[in-house]
Amino acid sequence: LDQLKEKPSSFPYLKAVTQNHFHPRLVEMRNRLSEKYGSKEANRQFVSILLLRRKWSQEELLIGVEQALDLGAIDHSAVEMILRQKELSETSISEEEIKSLIPSINKSGWSFDLNCYADLCIGVEQ
Secondary structure, eight states, X not given: OHHHHHOXXXXXXXXXXXXXXXXXXXXXXXXHHHHHHOHHHHHHHHHHHHHGGGTSOHXXXXXXXXXXXXXXXXXXXXXXXXXXXXXXXXXXXXXXXXXXXXXXXXXXXXXXXXXXXXXXXXXXXX
Protein backbone atom coordinates (compact mmCIF):
# COMPACT_ATOMS: atom_id res chain seq x y z
CA LEU A 1 0.00 0.00 0.00
CA ASP A 2 2.84 2.40 0.74
CA GLN A 3 4.14 1.95 -2.81
CA LEU A 4 0.67 2.54 -4.21
CA LYS A 5 0.66 6.02 -2.71
CA GLU A 6 3.66 6.78 -4.91
CA LYS A 7 2.30 5.02 -8.01
CA PRO A 8 -1.49 5.23 -7.75
CA SER A 9 -2.01 4.39 -11.43
CA SER A 10 -1.08 0.75 -10.79
CA PHE A 11 -3.87 0.32 -8.21
CA PRO A 12 -6.47 -1.39 -10.46
CA TYR A 13 -3.92 -3.96 -11.69
CA LEU A 14 -2.70 -5.12 -8.32
CA LYS A 15 -3.30 -8.78 -7.57
CA ALA A 16 -4.38 -8.00 -4.00
CA VAL A 17 -6.99 -5.60 -5.35
CA THR A 18 -8.35 -7.84 -8.10
CA GLN A 19 -8.63 -10.88 -5.82
CA ASN A 20 -10.21 -9.12 -2.84
CA HIS A 21 -13.72 -7.87 -2.40
CA PHE A 22 -14.05 -4.57 -0.60
CA HIS A 23 -16.87 -3.66 1.73
CA PRO A 24 -19.69 -1.87 -0.17
CA ARG A 25 -19.09 1.38 1.74
CA LEU A 26 -15.43 1.33 0.71
CA VAL A 27 -16.45 0.70 -2.89
CA GLU A 28 -18.86 3.62 -2.68
CA MET A 29 -16.12 5.83 -1.24
CA ARG A 30 -13.78 4.76 -4.06
CA ASN A 31 -16.42 5.61 -6.68
CA ARG A 32 -17.14 9.00 -5.11
CA LEU A 33 -13.41 9.73 -4.91
CA SER A 34 -13.13 8.99 -8.64
CA GLU A 35 -15.99 11.37 -9.40
CA LYS A 36 -14.41 14.11 -7.30
CA TYR A 37 -10.70 13.74 -8.09
CA GLY A 38 -10.26 11.59 -11.17
CA SER A 39 -8.61 8.20 -11.31
CA LYS A 40 -5.04 8.91 -10.21
CA GLU A 41 -5.81 11.11 -7.19
CA ALA A 42 -8.77 8.89 -6.27
CA ASN A 43 -6.43 5.90 -6.11
CA ARG A 44 -4.01 7.83 -3.91
CA GLN A 45 -6.82 8.96 -1.59
CA PHE A 46 -8.30 5.46 -1.42
CA VAL A 47 -4.94 3.90 -0.57
CA SER A 48 -4.53 6.51 2.18
CA ILE A 49 -7.93 5.48 3.55
CA LEU A 50 -6.90 1.82 3.48
CA LEU A 51 -3.68 2.71 5.31
CA LEU A 52 -5.79 4.08 8.18
CA ARG A 53 -6.45 0.42 8.97
CA ARG A 54 -2.98 0.32 10.53
CA LYS A 55 -4.16 2.54 13.35
CA TRP A 56 -7.88 1.75 13.59
CA SER A 57 -9.83 -1.50 13.41
CA GLN A 58 -11.79 -2.56 10.34
CA GLU A 59 -15.05 -1.75 12.13
CA GLU A 60 -13.84 1.72 13.15
CA LEU A 61 -12.59 2.43 9.64
CA LEU A 62 -15.93 1.44 8.11
CA ILE A 63 -17.79 3.65 10.59
CA GLY A 64 -15.49 6.56 9.70
CA VAL A 65 -15.99 5.99 5.97
CA GLU A 66 -19.75 5.72 6.42
CA GLN A 67 -19.92 8.96 8.39
CA ALA A 68 -17.75 10.73 5.83
CA LEU A 69 -20.02 9.53 3.03
CA ASP A 70 -23.10 10.64 4.94
CA LEU A 71 -21.58 14.09 5.45
CA GLY A 72 -20.42 14.34 1.85
CA ALA A 73 -16.82 14.59 3.05
CA ILE A 74 -15.19 12.63 0.25
CA ASP A 75 -11.57 12.83 1.28
CA HIS A 76 -8.93 10.80 3.12
CA SER A 77 -8.32 13.58 5.62
CA ALA A 78 -12.05 13.78 6.44
CA VAL A 79 -12.17 10.07 7.27
CA GLU A 80 -9.05 10.39 9.41
CA MET A 81 -10.46 13.43 11.22
CA ILE A 82 -13.72 11.61 11.95
CA LEU A 83 -11.77 8.67 13.38
CA ARG A 84 -9.62 10.96 15.53
CA GLN A 85 -12.66 12.86 16.82
CA LYS A 86 -14.34 9.58 17.71
CA GLU A 87 -11.21 8.43 19.51
CA LEU A 88 -11.00 11.68 21.48
CA SER A 89 -14.68 11.64 22.41
CA GLU A 90 -14.29 8.14 23.84
CA THR A 91 -11.33 9.14 25.99
CA SER A 92 -12.34 9.76 29.56
CA ILE A 93 -10.21 11.88 31.84
CA SER A 94 -10.98 12.31 35.50
CA GLU A 95 -11.38 15.76 37.02
CA GLU A 96 -8.17 15.31 39.01
CA GLU A 97 -6.23 14.54 35.84
CA ILE A 98 -7.63 17.65 34.17
CA LYS A 99 -6.64 19.79 37.16
CA SER A 100 -3.13 18.33 37.10
CA LEU A 101 -2.78 19.23 33.42
CA ILE A 102 -3.90 22.85 33.89
CA PRO A 103 -1.22 24.95 35.55
CA SER A 104 -2.32 26.81 38.62
CA ILE A 105 -2.31 30.60 38.31
CA ASN A 106 -1.07 30.97 41.87
CA LYS A 107 1.91 28.71 41.22
CA SER A 108 3.04 30.74 38.23
CA GLY A 109 3.78 33.80 40.37
CA TRP A 110 1.55 36.16 38.44
CA SER A 111 0.06 39.06 40.31
CA PHE A 112 -3.39 40.16 39.29
CA ASP A 113 -3.66 43.26 41.45
CA LEU A 114 -5.50 45.75 39.26
CA ASN A 115 -5.72 48.54 41.84
CA CYS A 116 -3.19 50.57 39.87
CA TYR A 117 -5.89 51.08 37.22
CA ALA A 118 -8.44 52.48 39.68
CA ASP A 119 -7.65 56.11 38.76
CA LEU A 120 -8.29 55.37 35.08
CA CYS A 121 -11.73 54.00 35.84
CA ILE A 122 -12.97 56.97 37.89
CA GLY A 123 -14.27 58.83 34.84
CA VAL A 124 -15.91 55.70 33.46
CA GLU A 125 -17.94 55.03 36.60
CA GLN A 126 -19.75 58.38 36.37
